[in-house]
Amino acid sequence: MIYLDNAATSYPKPEEVYEAVLHHMKHVGANPGRSGHQLALEAGRGIFGTRELIASLFNIDNPMQIIFTSNATEALNLAMKGVLKKGDHVITSSMEHNSVLRPIKALEDIGVENTIIKCDSDGSLSPEDIKYAIKNNTKMVVLTNASNVTGTIMPIKEVGKITKEAGILFLVDGAQTAGIYDIDVKQMNIDLLALPGHKGLMGPQGTGILYIREGIDVMHFKEGGTGSKSEELTQPDMLPDRYESGTSNAPGIVGLGAGIEFILKEGLDKIRNHEKQLTHYFIEELKKIEMVKIYGPKDAEKQGAVISINIGDEDSSEIAFILDKVFNIAVRSGLHCAPMAHRTIGSFEQGTVRFSIGYFNTKEDIDKAIEAIKNICEQI
Amino acid sequence: MIYLDNAATSYPKPEEVYEAVLHHMKHVGANPGRSGHQLALEAGRGIFGTRELIASLFNIDNPMQIIFTSNATEALNLAMKGVLKKGDHVITSSMEHNSVLRPIKALEDIGVENTIIKCDSDGSLSPEDIKYAIKNNTKMVVLTNASNVTGTIMPIKEVGKITKEAGILFLVDGAQTAGIYDIDVKQMNIDLLALPGHKGLMGPQGTGILYIREGIDVMHFKEGGTGSKSEELTQPDMLPDRYESGTSNAPGIVGLGAGIEFILKEGLDKIRNHEKQLTHYFIEELKKIEMVKIYGPKDAEKQGAVISINIGDEDSSEIAFILDKVFNIAVRSGLHCAPMAHRTIGSFEQGTVRFSIGYFNTKEDIDKAIEAIKNICEQI
Numbered sequence: 001m002i003y004l005d006n007a008a009t010s011y012p013k014p015e016e017v018y019e020a021v022l023h024h025m026k027h028v029g030a031n032p033g034r035s036g037h038q039l040a041l042e043a044g045r046g047i048f049g050t051r052e053l054i055a056s057l058f059n060i061d062n063p064m065q066i067i068f069t070s071n072a073t074e075a076l077n078l079a080m081k082g083v084l085k086k087g088d089h090v091i092t093s094s095m096e097h098n099s100v101l102r103p104i105k106a107l108e109d110i111g112v113e114n115t116i117i118k119c120d121s122d123g124s125l126s127p128e129d130i131k132y133a134i135k136n137n138t139k140m141v142v143l144t145n146a147s148n149v150t151g152t153i154m155p156i157k158e159v160g161k162i163t164k165e166a167g168i169l170f171l172v173d174g175a176q177t178a179g180i181y182d183i184d185v186k187q188m189n190i191d192l193l194a195l196p197g198h199k200g201l202m203g204p205q206g207t208g209i210l211y212i213r214e215g216i217d218v219m220h221f222k223e224g225g226t227g228s229k230s231e232e233l234t235q236p237d238m239l240p241d242r243y244e245s246g247t248s249n250a251p252g253i254v255g256l257g258a259g260i261e262f263i264l265k266e267g268l269d270k271i272r273n274h275e276k277q278l279t280h281y282f283i284e285e286l287k288k289i290e291m292v293k294i295y296g297p298k299d300a301e302k303q304g305a306v307i308s309i310n311i312g313d314e315d316s317s318e319i320a321f322i323l324d325k326v327f328n329i330a331v332r333s334g335l336h337c338a339p340m341a342h343r344t345i346g347s348f349e350q351g352t353v354r355f356s357i358g359y360f361n362t363k364e365d366i367d368k369a370i371e372a373i374k375n376i377c378e379q380i
Numbered sequence: 381m382i383y384l385d386n387a388a389t390s391y392p393k394p395e396e397v398y399e400a401v402l403h404h405m406k407h408v409g410a411n412p413g414r415s416g417h418q419l420a421l422e423a424g425r426g427i428f429g430t431r432e433l434i435a436s437l438f439n440i441d442n443p444m445q446i447i448f449t450s451n452a453t454e455a456l457n458l459a460m461k462g463v464l465k466k467g468d469h470v471i472t473s474s475m476e477h478n479s480v481l482r483p484i485k486a487l488e489d490i491g492v493e494n495t496i497i498k499c500d501s502d503g504s505l506s507p508e509d510i511k512y513a514i515k516n517n518t519k520m521v522v523l524t525n526a527s528n529v530t531g532t533i534m535p536i537k538e539v540g541k542i543t544k545e546a547g548i549l550f551l552v553d554g555a556q557t558a559g560i561y562d563i564d565v566k567q568m569n570i571d572l573l574a575l576p577g578h579k580g581l582m583g584p585q586g587t588g589i590l591y592i593r594e595g596i597d598v599m600h601f602k603e604g605g606t607g608s609k610s611e612e613l614t615q616p617d618m619l620p621d622r623y624e625s626g627t628s629n630a631p632g633i634v635g636l637g638a639g640i641e642f643i644l645k646e647g648l649d650k651i652r653n654h655e656k657q658l659t660h661y662f663i664e665e666l667k668k669i670e671m672v673k674i675y676g677p678k679d680a681e682k683q684g685a686v687i688s689i690n691i692g693d694e695d696s697s698e699i700a701f702i703l704d705k706v707f708n709i710a711v712r713s714g715l716h717c718a719p720m721a722h723r724t725i726g727s728f729e730q731g732t733v734r735f736s737i738g739y740f741n742t743k744e745d746i747d748k749a750i751e752a753i754k755n756i757c758e759q760i
Contacts, residue, residue, distance in 0.1 A: 035713070038704060077602040206586045223486050230714060233720070
């Protein structure tokens with residue numbers, strides 16, 4: 001199986017991640033932050049270790065401002081719904097995932113207005129459009145760091161300057177870039193950063209992250225046992241406890257720590273360059289195939305390792321099915337939970353066939369994918 | 381290390397659980413319910429398999445009514461906040477965990493009334509007290525199946541009759557009983573059942589369950605990608621997708637499936653009888669030690685495998701510390717995230733030292749715990 005579905009979840013993970021999860025389950029096991037015995041303390045240290053690694057990777061001063069969630073979707077929901085109130089206005093782009101757009105649509109019901117900036121047909125966004133959309137009641141800009149459909153990299157740094165100047169919160173969805181591209185919350189003026197643990201960060205599924213800049217009051221949406229201030233019937237205010245009620249996914253979080261250690265050891269540059277090279281090569285080879293329509297910037301400098309295509313007018317699901325069944329190549333077809341992105345790039349009816357490259361892919365994988373696509377084109 | 385902290389999380393897990401998690405991470409890996417390739421489909425089948433096992437264990441007709449959450453706390457929050465609205469009244473007991481009481485206290489802010497029934501000093505509850513507390517606007521009764529402080533088993537079946545007759549929803553917190561005691565949602569008239577995956581069900585941490593009886597409209601609190609109806613910007617209504625936005629904890633859920641398979645293979649009776657025998661033996665031996673005060677029913681027929689004690693007026697944390705450091709015995713001290721339960725049994729200031737027995741504990745473990753307690757008593 002050639003796995004080219006890394007935008008959904010990275011696979012495989014580094015061997016160290018498997019080992020960390022297994023070691024934690026087998027030899028630590030206890031519930032972190034609750035009891036005070038050796039195993040519980042070790043579990044707590046494991047989780048704190050991952051918080052420190054995350055802080056280091058994203059230039060976050062205080063690891064306690066890092067909240068573990070079950071996935072990036074939960075982190076995005078928490079960040080938006082915990083901040084936006086009736087009468088507020090939020091700005092986002094048409095290239096967002098449903099994990100951003102569906103909460104924003106749901107917030108309309110409680111009187112939160114929104115402006116969805118239409119991006120260009122290659123998925124790109126002009127920062128000026130954000131600036132222009134800011135109103136008196138604008139509270140937040142939500143933007144993906146890179147599209148999960150076309151890989152288009154968004155001008156985060158430029159938008160961060162605009163939001164900072166305007167005194168507006170900036171929430172970034174780093175689902176497609178964390179662990180591959182530099183994300184510096186201070187340099188980029190990111191107030192809230194939502195991340196999956198299981199994509200570029202190489203951790204297990206079941207892990208997500210929300211960074212909350214100090215001083216921002218985000219309303220929690222779950223109360224429960226926190227192992228702290230147990231005598232009180234109200235949720236404690238302190239972070240991260242306020243947002244982490246109930247038993248944490250300790251093996252997952254420790255596995256995520258191992259994933260980030262792997263990334264720090266390899267180096268972001270090396271990881272990114274490898275993916276860039278393969279992306280560049282793939283795009284250039286695709287350009288040579290007449291029947292293939294490539295979406296997005298078609299430029300590895302302007303996009304992450306996500307390449308969406310179609311073959312003529314063929315149904316994207318049918319192509320993905322053939323890639324899987326005949327060529328043993330795993331990709332994702334359809335709308336990728338981002339319908340507005342497909343409307344933006346003009347593929348709403350057809351969807352696209354999405355190839356997403358990971359650090360463990362090789363040039364041989366890309367060659368086989370190209371060969372398979374050529375073969376399919378010939379058969380049609 | 382003698383692990384007697386199974387009420388926090390069961391440890392160790394059956395070998396099959398470790399194997400299932402590792403196998404899934406290493407050899408399946410993909411994102412379930414999203415892409416259509418072989419690995420993604422296998423991941424989806426793994427998750428559905430766990431749903432079916434849960435349905436079988438709790439006599440649930442339709443596995444699609446089973447929602448995966450990150451822990452029992454999330455399941456309880458969803459069940460309460462998704463149903464209770466301004467003007468509603470909810471009844472619960474004073475033996476509940478903060479995962480029930482804190483959300484109920486938070487719901488006061490939006491105008492949801494509550495009655496908290498004071499239990500007896502052994503933690504027991506009279507079903508008549510529930511009946512008596514029902515008012516015209518009572519919408520729900522929330523009750524733990526067994527206290528996490530004293531193990532006291534609650535009269536679920538009797539309360540289920542009362543709520544059914546009164547046309548009120550019945551939410552049960554099965555954190556301390558699932559996988560050990562029979563829970564039959566139909567026989568017991570349970571409308572909503574919240575469970576952790578990582579305690580008696582033997583699954584990994586990071587897993588929780590909410591069963592929702594068909595016909596109950598529970599408002600979701602997260603929107604996002606569901607892999608279904610991707611073309612729509614509103615959350616799909618169908619279960620379980622409505623509540624499972626974003627990437628699932630697939631390795632955790634598959635591990636949970638292996639845990640439940642282990643339970644079904646061993647048989648609930650065998651598991652329960654083993655824990656009952658050890659509980660009975662432990663209580664009887666504890667009764668012989670003069671300085672020990674035992675809380676709860678002191679009767680293995682009336683309590684789960686959770687035994688709270690104190691030694692004279694000694695600080696419970698100090699005793700737990702000695703048990704850990706000197707005797708290598710892991711227990712939990714303090715308030716166990718259930719302050720009102722401690723007020724009920726009269727241990728709010730001191731907390732208790734809680735021993736919680738699991739299926740993998742042996743008579744030798746109990747002997748060593750008794751020996752350690754005797755030793756501590758002599759030193760004081």
